[in-house]
Amino acid sequence: MSTPDVILNNHSGQAHRAFPLQTWLLRQLSQTVGAAPVRLALKSGAEVSPPGVDPLATIVVRDWPTLLKLIADPEMAFGEAYADGRIEVEGDLAGALAAIYQAWEGSGTGLYEWLTSKCLNWLQDNTRDGSRNNIHRHYDLGNDFYELWLDPELVYTCAYFASPGDSLETAQKSKLDYVCRKLQLQPGERVVEAGCGWGALALHMAENYGVSVRAYNISHEQIAWARRRAASRGLSHRVEFIENDYRSIEGKYDVFVSVGMLEHVGAAHYADFGRIIHRAVGNAGRGLLHFIGRSYKGEFSRWIRKRIFPGAYAPTLGEAVSVLQPHRFAVLDVENLRVHYARTLECWLERFDREAAQVSAKYDPWFTRAWRLYLAGSIAAFRAGTLQLFQITFGGPKSKQVSWTRAPLYASATDSAIPGAPGASTWKPATF
Amino acid sequence: MSTPDVILNNHSGQAHRAFPLQTWLLRQLSQTVGAAPVRLALKSGAEVSPPGVDPLATIVVRDWPTLLKLIADPEMAFGEAYADGRIEVEGDLAGALAAIYQAWEGSGTGLYEWLTSKCLNWLQDNTRDGSRNNIHRHYDLGNDFYELWLDPELVYTCAYFASPGDSLETAQKSKLDYVCRKLQLQPGERVVEAGCGWGALALHMAENYGVSVRAYNISHEQIAWARRRAASRGLSHRVEFIENDYRSIEGKYDVFVSVGMLEHVGAAHYADFGRIIHRAVGNAGRGLLHFIGRSYKGEFSRWIRKRIFPGAYAPTLGEAVSVLQPHRFAVLDVENLRVHYARTLECWLERFDREAAQVSAKYDPWFTRAWRLYLAGSIAAFRAGTLQLFQITFGGPKSKQVSWTRAPLYASATDSAIPGAPGASTWKPATF
Numbered sequence: 001m002s003t004p005d006v007i008l009n010n011h012s013g014q015a016h017r018a019f020p021l022q023t024w025l026l027r028q029l030s031q032t033v034g035a036a037p038v039r040l041a042l043k044s045g046a047e048v049s050p051p052g053v054d055p056l057a058t059i060v061v062r063d064w065p066t067l068l069k070l071i072a073d074p075e076m077a078f079g080e081a082y083a084d085g086r087i088e089v090e091g092d093l094a095g096a097l098a099a100i101y102q103a104w105e106g107s108g109t110g111l112y113e114w115l116t117s118k119c120l121n122w123l124q125d126n127t128r129d130g131s132r133n134n135i136h137r138h139y140d141l142g143n144d145f146y147e148l149w150l151d152p153e154l155v156y157t158c159a160y161f162a163s164p165g166d167s168l169e170t171a172q173k174s175k176l177d178y179v180c181r182k183l184q185l186q187p188g189e190r191v192v193e194a195g196c197g198w199g200a201l202a203l204h205m206a207e208n209y210g211v212s213v214r215a216y217n218i219s220h221e222q223i224a225w226a227r228r229r230a231a232s233r234g235l236s237h238r239v240e241f242i243e244n245d246y247r248s249i250e251g252k253y254d255v256f257v258s259v260g261m262l263e264h265v266g267a268a269h270y271a272d273f274g275r276i277i278h279r280a281v282g283n284a285g286r287g288l289l290h291f292i293g294r295s296y297k298g299e300f301s302r303w304i305r306k307r308i309f310p311g312a313y314a315p316t317l318g319e320a321v322s323v324l325q326p327h328r329f330a331v332l333d334v335e336n337l338r339v340h341y342a343r344t345l346e347c348w349l350e351r352f353d354r355e356a357a358q359v360s361a362k363y364d365p366w367f368t369r370a371w372r373l374y375l376a377g378s379i380a381a382f383r384a385g386t387l388q389l390f391q392i393t394f395g396g397p398k399s400k401q402v403s404w405t406r407a408p409l410y411a412s413a414t415d416s417a418i419p420g421a422p423g424a425s426t427w428k429p430a431t432f
Numbered sequence: 433m434s435t436p437d438v439i440l441n442n443h444s445g446q447a448h449r450a451f452p453l454q455t456w457l458l459r460q461l462s463q464t465v466g467a468a469p470v471r472l473a474l475k476s477g478a479e480v481s482p483p484g485v486d487p488l489a490t491i492v493v494r495d496w497p498t499l500l501k502l503i504a505d506p507e508m509a510f511g512e513a514y515a516d517g518r519i520e521v522e523g524d525l526a527g528a529l530a531a532i533y534q535a536w537e538g539s540g541t542g543l544y545e546w547l548t549s550k551c552l553n554w555l556q557d558n559t560r561d562g563s564r565n566n567i568h569r570h571y572d573l574g575n576d577f578y579e580l581w582l583d584p585e586l587v588y589t590c591a592y593f594a595s596p597g598d599s600l601e602t603a604q605k606s607k608l609d610y611v612c613r614k615l616q617l618q619p620g621e622r623v624v625e626a627g628c629g630w631g632a633l634a635l636h637m638a639e640n641y642g643v644s645v646r647a648y649n650i651s652h653e654q655i656a657w658a659r660r661r662a663a664s665r666g667l668s669h670r671v672e673f674i675e676n677d678y679r680s681i682e683g684k685y686d687v688f689v690s691v692g693m694l695e696h697v698g699a700a701h702y703a704d705f706g707r708i709i710h711r712a713v714g715n716a717g718r719g720l721l722h723f724i725g726r727s728y729k730g731e732f733s734r735w736i737r738k739r740i741f742p743g744a745y746a747p748t749l750g751e752a753v754s755v756l757q758p759h760r761f762a763v764l765d766v767e768n769l770r771v772h773y774a775r776t777l778e779c780w781l782e783r784f785d786r787e788a789a790q791v792s793a794k795y796d797p798w799f800t801r802a803w804r805l806y807l808a809g810s811i812a813a814f815r816a817g818t819l820q821l822f823q824i825t826f827g828g829p830k831s832k833q834v835s836w837t838r839a840p841l842y843a844s845a846t847d848s849a850i851p852g853a854p855g856a857s858t859w860k861p862a863t864f
Contacts, residue, residue, distance in 0.1 A: 102830075164836055295762040295829070317763050318750040330727040330817055331749050334766035339834055385762055385829050397727070397817050398534075402771055404596055410842040 019046035025067055032074045034103030038096045042067060056099055057091030073113065079303030083370035093373075094349070097380030117302055124311035126266035128245050132218050134311035135264065139219035143198075148358060149351035154198035154225070157260035157290065158341035158389045168347040171340075176204040179259065181409055182333065182393050183288055184401050185209040189254040192216070192280050194246040195261025199226025199239070206238040213239045214253070216246055246276060253280050256287035262320065263292050263312050270315075270323045278327040283398040287329075292341075293317055293390045301377075308374045314387060324394050332402065333393040341389040342382035349375040451478035457499055464506045466535030470528045474499060488531055489523030505545065511735030515802035525805075526781070529812030549734055556743035558698035560677050564650050566743035567696065571651035575630075580790060581783035586630035586657070589692035589722065590773040590821045600779040603772075608636040611691065613841055614765065614825050615720055616833050617641040621686040624648070624712050626678040627693025631658025631671070637689075638670040645671045646685070648678055678708060685712050688719035694752065695724050695744050702747075702755045710759040710828075718827040719761075724773075725749060725822045733809075740806045746819060756826050764834065765825040773821040774814035781807040 019042070026040045026048040033040070039055040041047040043062045049055060061067045066086040069077035081087040089096060124134055146154055151172045159171035160178045179201060185191070187210030196202050196215035199222070206213050217223050223243040230236045242248075246261065256277050265273050281287060292314040299305070300312050321331060352359070352375055360368045381387040395401060451474070458472045458480040465472070471487040473479040475494045481487060493499045498518040501509035513519040521528060556566055578586055583604045591603035592610045611633060617623070619642030628634050628647035631654070638645050649655050655675040662668045674680075678693065688709050697705050713719060724746040731737070732744050753763060784791070784807055792800045813819040827833060 160837075162837060162839070295760045296757055316753070316757060318753045318757060321748070321750045321753070325728055325748060325750060328727045330768065330770075330820055331766060331822075332768045334763060335838065336762065336764045338762075339836060388762055390763075404771060405592075405594060405842075406767065406838065407594070407842040410837075410839040 019044075022046040022067075023048060025071065028071050029067065029074070032070075032104065033100045036096070036099035036103040038099060055091070055096075057089050057093060057096035059096070060088045060090060062086045062088070075113070075301050076116070076303050076306070079301070079307060079370070079373060082373045083307070083366050085365070085369060094346070094376040094379040094383070097377050098383040101380055101384035101386045113302070117299055120302055120305050120310075121299075124305065126264060126269055126311045128247060130311060131245060131264065134309075135218050136220075137310055138308065139197075140221045142362070143221050143225050145359065145362060146198075148355040149348055153200040155200045156197050158337055159344040159347075160337065161340055161343055164343065168344070168351075171344065171347075172200070173204075176201050177208070178409070179257065179288055179290065179391075180205055180209050182391065183255055183257060183286065184403060185211050185255065187211070190214075190252070191255040191257060192249055192251070192253040194249065194256070194258040194276075195264065196222075196226065196241065197260065198222050199229055199241060201257070201259055202226070202239045202241070203230060203233060203235055206235050207233065211238075211255070214242060214249075214251065215239065216242050216244055216249055218243065218245055247272065249276055249280055251280070252282065254285055256281045256285060258288070259290040261291070262289055262323075263309075263314055266311060266313050267315060267319060270319065271326070274323040274326055277323070277329075278396075281396065283328075283396040284400070286332075286393070286395040286399045286401050288394070289320065289323070289390075289392045291315070291320065291390055293320060293388045295385065295388060304374065304377070307370055317388075317390060317392075320390065320392060324392075328397045329394040330397070330399075331392060331394050333391075333406065335391045337389040337391060338382045338385065338387065341387075342379050345375055345379040345382065349379060451476075454478040454499075455480060457503065460503050461499065461506070464502075464536065465532045468528070468531035468535040470531060487523070487528075489521050489525060489528035491528070492520045492522060494518045494520070507545070507733050508548070508735050508738075511733070511739060511802070511805060514805045515739070515798050517797070517801060526778070526808040526811040526815070529809050530815040533812050533816035533818045545734070549731055552734055552737050552742075553731075556737065558696060558701055558743045560679060562743060563677060563696065566741075567650050568652075569742055570740065571629075572653045574794070575653050575657050577791065577794060578630075580787040581780055585632040587632045588629055590769055591776040591779075592769065593772055593775055596775065600776070600783075603776065603779075604632070605636075608633050609640070610841070611689065611720055611722065611823075612637055612641050614823065615687055615689060615718065616835060617643050617687065619643070622646075622684070623687040623689060624681055624683070624685040626681065626688070626690040626708075627696065628654075628658065628673065629692065630654050631661055631673060633689070633691055634658070634671045634673070635662060635665060635667055638667050639665065643670075643687070646674060646681075646683065647671060648674050648676055648681055650675065650677050679704065681708055681712055683712070684714065686717055688713045688717060690720070691722040693723070694721055694755075695741075695746055698743060698745050699747060699751060702751065703758070706755040706758055709755070709761075713828060715760075715828040715830040716832070718764075718825070718831045718833050720826070721752065721755070721822075721824045723747070723752065723822055725752060725820045727817065727820060736806065736809070739802055749820075749822060749824075752822065752824060756824075760829045761826040762829070762831075763824055763826050765823075765838065767823045769821040769823060770814045770817065770819065773819075774811050777807055777811040777814065781811060 022042050023046040026042065026046055030040055030048050037050050037053040037055050039047055039049045039058040041058055041060045043060055061070065063086060066081045078087065124130060126134060146156065150156055151169045153172060155172040159168060160175035161171040162174050185205060189211045191205055191211045191213045193202050193213060193215040196217045199215060202213040202215040205211050220243060223241050226241045230239050230241065277287060294314050294316050297316055300309060300314065305312060317334065324331065352372065356368050454474050455478040458474065458478055462472055462480050469482050469485040469487050471479055471481045471490040473490055473492045475492055493502065495518060498513045510519065556562060558566060578588065582588055583601045585604060587604040591600060592607035593603040594606050617637060621643045623637055623643045623645045625634050625645060625647040628649045631647060634645040634647040637643050652675060655673050658673045662671050662673065709719060726746050726748050729748055732741060732746065737744060749766065756763065784804065788800050
């Protein structure tokens with residue numbers, strides 16, 4: 001990557017060359033952000049600005065040691081320093097990060113980065129015990145924390161904004177229904193869900209599509225919340241929430257669905273995951289996988305894996321399809337909803353920022369800043385295309401549920417009587 | 433595979449056991465068709481019927497040597513014998529083949545099958561010279577032959593039946609437009625097409641979307657026809673048909689499109705193909721690949737490769753995505769149109785059968801029977817799910833053309849003013 005032809009300013013904007021070593025170091029760091037329109041500054045003085053463009057943001061580094069760490073290992077040091085308050089970003093954080101991601105070729109090619117990355121993977125392997133620990137660290141932070149900034153149903157995955165102006169609540173409901181319609185759920189069918197979060201999809205399916213659902217999750221907090229919600233909505237007889245690993249799924253089902261869990265399976269366990277899907281739905285079954293993916297092989301940043309999502313891995317489409325191929329499941333449809341995840345995360349960050357004081361009171365300012373960076377960084381990654389959001393619909397070799405076209409998914413509200421949607425009296429709950 | 437519990441009849445339907453060796457051999461053959469509801473018969477006497485079901489068809493084998501060959505190598509011998517008239521199929525040929533494909537686990541696991549398959553691959557490798565020969569053998573059979581049974585625009589790929597009752601003509605026009613809309617073509621853009629057939633898509637794009645098209649094909653007959661059609665429609669200044677290999681694509685374009693050519697590239701050349709796509713459209717470009725694929729790795733039958741489609745290979749979705757991944761193209765959408773290809777082929781076979789006498793007069797009865805089997809067998813493969821038809825839409829890492837939802841693709845006619853569709857006076861042809 002070439003060094004941008006930088007202009008050196010002091011922090012007030014007046015050009016000068018009073019800090020030769022500082023500016024030299026900032027120049028080194030500026031190689032990392034490449035051509036991104038971002039200004040770099042040291043609190044004590046020097047600045048490096050991209051020439052000829054209005055910077056989206058200024059990254060202000062508080063001290064020398066932080067600057068040195070950023071130069072040595074920007075991927076890890078940026079997250080650590082931001083969470084510690086040793087970096088401040090003035091301006092549009094998500095926009096600046098998106099520009100950096102687009103300009104950045106990625107680090108992690110050095111031996112140190114490679115070693116620390118492998119080390120994290122080894123420490124965070126998604127064995128049964130490993131998964132329980134990894135999931136606990138993220139999803140058991142406290143339901144009241146997530147209630148602060150998610151929608152009322154606590155849907156913690158990419159929403160579907162049928163119209164870009166839709167509210168988050170509307171978009172999450174649209175997503176739940178969109179998944180059901182892609183699956184062409186029929187009254188009386190049996191559905192198994194792997195990684196059900198707080199249960200919103202399981203409850204939506206049972207309530208609106210007349211199916212029976214068995215939903216697995218290893219987050220204790222989420223399962224407890226989901227069971228209470230099922231009881232209060234009178235759905236406990238049709239939705240069974242099971243606190244267990246996807247590897248413990250038992251029984252036979254018509255439909256397999258997993259929204260936002262493949263990221264936590266880990267590539268080393270894809271063959272197992274495929275076998276479990278096939279064991280659950282057989283050759284006549286069908287299903288949907290919704291997950292964060294990539295256009296090219298790569299790991300989540302070491303900082304994200306260390307601090308936010310231990311054990312997480314976003315597969316390429318090819319890797320995801322390798323889950324299905326050994327069992328001859330046919331891919332029927334793949335949709336990339338990455339722009340919807342950027343929008344979803346914007347909604348989350350806006351709410352999170354509004355509740356920042358409460359978050360800091362419950363945890364501490366470090367936690368608040370770390371999560372702010374995670375949310376803004378995710379917006380950036382989906383905007384820049386570093387991350388993708390795939391929904392794969394698939395069917396077994398003997399599945400009869402192949403739709404003629406996708407048009408019914410987009411029929412206007414009046415036309416969209418869902419073929420399988422039950423009148424209250426026309427279906428009976430399936431039994432396991 | 434288990435032997436079906438066969439009932440032995442003579443050809444008139446009366447049960448008896450007068451042909452012990454014949455019936456024993458038919459039993460051996462019946463293991464190949466597994467549980468498929470198909471009756472097997474020798475012209476001279478014995479029959480083997482599946483128990484308890486009405487057979488879809490009776491496969492009548494004319495003589496002992498043919499029966500022995502079928503037992504030894506059903507994949508190759510069936511095609512050879514059918515084309516030679518040493519097998520007749522009474523009843524629903526496509527239906528019977530679909531049932532057999534669903535029941536059959538596939539041959540090709542023996543050493544002989546493996547060797548002959550590898551040998552075919554080696555002889556038919558899609559090098560530049562190999563491709564020219566392979567394509568010549570299929571697509572240069574004579575435009576008047578294809579005019580007998582294709583639609584008037586000679587679109588020789590899967591159509592899109594917006595409604596299952598649409599005519600083939602309507603469905604082919606819908607497909608051309610569907611591809612353009614998936615690509616979100618904008619007036620003035622430059623499009624390169626790899627493997628353009630008789631040019632219908634290139635002409636449709638230029639005529640209705642105001643783009644300039646350079647279209648490559650190595651079939652001399654097709655290119656000649658396409659150029660005449662461009663001239664007669666007054667489009668020669670905006671559509672350039674080039675008789676050359678996809679490897680010779682030159683120039684820079686906004687959009688890459690290939691409909692029904694990936695099958696002729698060959699897995700050994702996917703990396704090259706990806707490089708050529710990237711060279712053509714760069715990081716800001718986008719494109720669409722439309723191709724016959726599979727849910728699991730496998731070769732076309734040796735008979736199809738020997739007699740109909742030399743050098744053809746249908747990739748899995750994972751293999752197809754491997755074309756795009758090295759260049760960080762993001763997969764935006766994948767649609768499986770396999771039911772549409774079954775319907776398209778039904779239309780083709782119906783027309784082909786109507787013109788069979790003319791085909792036999794132009795070629796010979798062997799050719800007519802071979803092509804009838806190829807068309808019926810393809811219907812069967814798409815019905816049974818042995819083959820899939822994928823359309824992949826993709827965009828480079830710097831592409832700005834990401835649509836918000838897929839809904840505009842399915843807007844009703846009155847709503848569907850295509851954003852990029854030009855008024856005659858509002859755009860100027862792009863120049864290369």
